[in-house]
Amino acid sequence: MNIFSRFFSRDKPKNATAGAAYQFFFGGTSAGQNVNERTAMQMTAVYACVRVLAEAVAGLPLHVYRYGKDGGRERATEHPLYFLLHDEPNPEMTSFIFRETLMTHLLLWGNAYAQIIRSGRNDVVALYPLMPNRMRVDRDERGHLFYEYTVIGDEAKTMKGATVRLSAADVLHIPGLGYDGIVGYSPIAMARNAIGMGLACESYGAAFFANGAAPGGVLEHPGTLKDPSKVRASWEAVYGGTHHAHRIAVLEEGMKYTPIGIAPNEAQFLETRKFQIDEIARIFRVPPHMVGDLEKSTFSNIEQQSLEFVKYTLAPWLSRWEQAMARALLLPEEKKTCFIKFNVEGLLRGDYQSRMNGYAVARQNGWMSANDIRALENLDRIPAEEGGDLYLINGNMTKLKDAGLFAGKEQDSDEEVLDVEPDGGAGGNAGADARAARCHRGGQLAR
Template sequence: MGIFSGLFKSRDKPQNRTAGNNYTFFMGGTTSGKTVTERSAMQMTAVYSCVRILAEAVAGLPLHLYKYTDDGGKEKAIDHPLYRLLHDEPNPEMSSFVFRETLMTHLLLWGNAYAQIIRNGRNEIIALYPLMPNKMSVDRDENGHLFYTYYRGPDEAIKNKDLAVTLQPSDVLHIPGLGFDGLVGYSPIAMAKNAIGMAIACEEFGAKFFANGAAPSGVLEHPGTIKDPSRVREAWQSQFGGSSNSGKVAVLEEGMKYTPISISPEQAQFLETRKFQINEIARIFRVPPHMVGDLEKSSFSNIEQQSLEFVKYTLDPWVIRWEQSLMRALLAADEKAAYFVKFNLEGLLRGDYQSRMNGYAIGRQNGWMSANDIRELENLDRIPAEEGGDLYLINGNMLPMRDAGAFANTTPNDSGKEEKTDEEVLEVEEPGTDGDGSGGEDSVSQRHHRRGKLV
């Protein structure tokens, strides 16, 4: 590291915490009074829905390893060992979909995704296994080199050194989320724990509201003295408590009177608060509200546009983060110039059938798409090359720029039309001639007659 070794000491190690004490977030305390952790946040339907949408979207995209060809194009590197690991089966225990879905879930909840890289004796990658982010810590040694420590214990709160395993950066696939040091990402749940805590509080309030009979709490007033108030309260609760008892008619004896003392949910705007918190959580993950079931401000005219914006502004940054992390960790230094990893987003950007056909027609007529290019995007069989499947065609009335003046050497006639010069006419082989301009005494008149027909 040279002169830079002094810049990266243990005090500058990568950290994943909010401002203040990092133990504060570990306890999950929020201003709403509800404990919020990555696992408890998943009990919120909005959080679960957003995480599931993004994780399944990334996991469902086609993932290929490509190599550059000599003519400047690209082709799938099917023979490379990484192709099968990324596209089909990263390890014997899970498919590529499950592997990417798991890592994307870790990335959305903890802000980091880790996988152990298993190599053989020839230093070839043979497997990728997910690692839990809450059991991983990233640190620097005295020389400023990064190293990863993974704790194999069952409880994330107890980090026993006897269960610690040290991994080198070459042994870890690390996909960081948004962070302040560029090395470790910050948990979205930690950053938005107050918003999620309020949503949990609203949901709990609604559940208790129906459990208490969907009626406001109040006071039972008695004109005299009650010897056993707890018995009266329990009798009232057994008769009128719970959602199954809502709507019953209460009969009060001995001059008792029931006085409600809490406001109704409508006055407290309970439903509006819950709806706002759902939108707030969707905003955290940048997911359109209609994808989590909120269709209030969506219509048939704007849902398609919102879906395209979801691909462009939400999925695309995650996909780029995945691609670059995979290339950095899995490709050797000499392979990075010849190979690259790419997710295929074309299927999500194609739009409806009519829009796709119009786009294909434009590409076909302008010569930058062949029939096989179109059929490949539509998952159809290729047309054999000898039958014209790979031909690139353009309209016949289009010329290269260099030939734009090829027919400009003409002279206008009296009528304003253009006619060819005598030299050009003489070069035309006329019918009935021998090709050298001779061939009959009327050949000159025929030639002049045909000059009129040229215009």
């Protein structure tokens, strides 16, 4: 009775560490559809949103960096984590597949887990994904977190035993939005009525076309039928199904067909389906044009929407990944000198003309060299002896404190000329020579 009392309770779900997975009691929704993390993927809008976010996170370059002495940063390619995160987290997966899998778990279950395999020196040597619906998070008698994972027959045997208890140091846990900051809630669970309505619309549409794209109705007979089921079966065999749609019906013995269903346009079927696509995109904060809805997208705003996707949708997820990996994978002494970072510069790149204009400004103002620009465009480097690493600036630019310096020197020269003796002696000849030299230097300005 405890389960049923919790199921029918109107209290909001409590986010306790004793259970990472949101429990779908019988999976029912207000729309009458069975919704869980797996069935939700049957809705095209959910599948598209999950795929867009998972592939975006998986496709970004992921590097381990080390702080430089001059305040800069450099890639720590010799670090043991670099190869694991950038290339192969384990011998069975590439980095793309590993991150795509964990991001899918994070979007559907609200939590992503991976087992950390360490060497005798405490270095991370492998990362293996764990199914969120098989994980239980709890605290021991001393208040320390532990992870209890159940292994079933259809999963890879990465661990021995039916149930394995893992310490917090052995699990990479990336939680989604939650109430206690430890365990995240499933977005599918929180929005299961909206997703259920979308599934109901798809089921209604499929049934509508399966019944010949005609609403249900009543066959009226003026007399009494001895076997109505036989007449119904005969009618469905001849006129039911999409392959029998629009056939001419022949009624005998004074029978009459009266439709009683509501037409799809009267029930706003298409409008409801479209609204549910926007609703699902709103749950995952994905621009509608990225899941195929181009109604409100134009050539002038679609690029801006793509940039907003990176800043407001993708960036928070990347921060969760970066901070969770740094917390679980870096040793305490390494956290002061190393960090893990996704490179999103490729997603923030504009069109070709915008990039070239930006490079021109950077080149002319001296904070990018030719090789810096060529590296961003995936071009070969220009040898240093040919000037590829030179930083150049415009020659007509000067420091603010030097503004008017030339005019001050000109004024000093004029004062020296005024001191020349007026009688045209030796001093007069020197003054004439100085004026001639000044005219030669100043050109039109001196004259």
